[in-house]
Amino acid sequence: MKRITNFAGILLAILREIFDEAPYARFLERTQTPSSPEAYAAFWREREHAAARRARCC
């Protein structure tokens, strides 16, 4: 059971990282702001310079 829980936890963490949920949570923690439309907009302004430049392969 513990293995299944661990596996599910890792799977969720992978998805949260791929889908930028985890970076948003880190952004909120780093900037000490609660989640809000403004905070999300600020997060995306920051991501624009890093994530939006990320190459993806063919």
Next chain:
Amino acid sequence: MTKPVAVLVWGGVATVGALAVSVVAFRRGEPINALWLVVAATCCYALGYRFYSRFIAVKILAVDALRATPAERLENGRDFLVTNKWVVFGHHFAAIAGPGPLVGPVLAAQFGYLPGTLWILAGGVFAGCVQDFVILLFSVRRDGKSLTEMAKEETGRIGGLVAYASVIAILIILLAVVALIVVNALKSSPWGTFTIAMTMPIALLMGVYLRRIRPGKVLEVSLLGFILVMLAIWGGQWVSQNPVLAGIFTLSATTLSLLIIVYGFAASALPVWLLLAPRDYLSTFVKLGTIALLSVGIVVLHPTLHMPALTRFVDGTGPVFAGKVFPFAFITIACGAISGFHSLISSGTTPKLIARETETRMVGYGAMMCESAVAIMAVIAACVLQPGIYFAINSPASIVGGAPDVAASTISSWGFPVTAADMQALAHAVGEQTLYNRTGGAPAFAVGMAHIFSSTLGGQEVMALWYHFAIMFEALFILSILDAGTRVARFMVQDALGHVYKPLGRTSWYPSILATSALIVAAWGYFLWQGVKDPLGGINSLWPLFGIANQLLATVALCVATTIIIKMHRAKYSLVTLIPLAWLVTVTYTAAWHKVLDPNPSIGFLAQARLLAAGPATSATARLIFNNRLDAAVTAALVVMVTLVVIESIRVWAGILSGKKASPVREAPFVMTRLAAGENA
């Protein structure tokens, strides 16, 4: 595992693998089961990972679990971050897995299943995985530096400049190629066009939901988007059966091209949260799910491969694309075997997330192995089709004829029987008016995938739904590459233009955004337009151009890797990267020579231009001649650039090996990791 047991287990894997590869390679005259390919691939990857990647990690790279990585040393909570190895693996795989490993093997299946399979297995284990692994580790040891920066530092300024120019050239050609694949998949298909059109408002809705309603809840909104996309697929059937709506969504290739060009511009110029990010999430979600589903489907159904091991078209007379099996099979299949583009990702975000050096093996070598396995699935999806049907879908009208009876009879005369009735029945089963001349690889892959899915789940009744799911799946993540790629290229051009006129480098200055977006879209839009309008070219010309450009970037990456290995005083092991490098140089230069100078007009750009010039002059002749000469010039320019890097690298190697040149290793200084402390406690 004790040593005798390990010897027994790995001996068993090697024996089963050798048997499976032998069956794949030597069985002739009767169809084989797809499971042989699956078993051969699984054993090759297992052996490659266990032994070859370990040899590289221990003997050459000397990966050090005690050395702190940039994720630990430079952690800032943004780009640099210590991350769980499985999370990095998923992140890396999602970035490297695109439509390339699906489309390339489908096109190369015209030679039979054998050349593609062998190249994917050998290329993957000995070249692609090695490239991704070593570049990732070298980037980790250099504070996460990019390939272009490493090329500049290790092989000189020319290396950096060529890598930079190659990346932009590859991006432009890649974007044109993938756009053309979408056009070919959607032309005259109201169902597919409607479904893809619906993903735009769905993405906008997701963007607004994320921004205004539930900020940051991406998994939640992706699930919502997924459900809406499924509804759009189901609704597409209704649209295709409604005479008025079907008329609206039945678009020609030229109209679709214009719409995609407008879309690319909008996606590049609009705020990233509104369209680009939600589409990207949606496509990643669908991509990972579909790949997993396809692998399960293949194992459960274990279909028979109807395509022979080798077809008569190894001699270069193939209808899907012209050119002999050597070198064109190795150019056509890039991402599943080795792709230069991966080196950009291995030296992009991934090295900044790796917690321990030892994890580079699993992430770099392992993720590429999975990508290679996806390419094997694509070979299977293409080869489960009856060869006559495969060629009817993938051959252009200019070769097999436009009328169904003529096309069927031409293809049957090659020894691959197919009738107009077969094709009509198949088109009806997948909800299309026709499946003839649907070049580009995507429709053939969709038919193969629908065949596997419908045989596993739901039966023939739902084949149309699966087919359009497959088309949507391919088009969705091709379009997400189109918008993300246009944006990445826009930033690169803005960075470069910023040196000429500072405001142009500001990524938030709208005149600059509009101008650079227009520039990039015009560049790939031109090649797309050329592919759509040119009856002799299309995917036939553009795909080899893309393959050559991509493999030349891999050549640059392997030059950098070899240089660093020699600088690390591991010259005796440099064959690990030198052999793939020599192979790539041979393949790419041969292909480039053929594409530029081959006297056969169906292969050589210049020969085709000469043929057109000698023929009757029509309104299109001048443009087609110009296009062919442009393609020849682009190919030649890429080869010249990469030749400069190869020469520069050889000069550096010779200098170091003869003792005339110092070989400073430009790694970040060793810092002991703090992460090991917890393990020992």
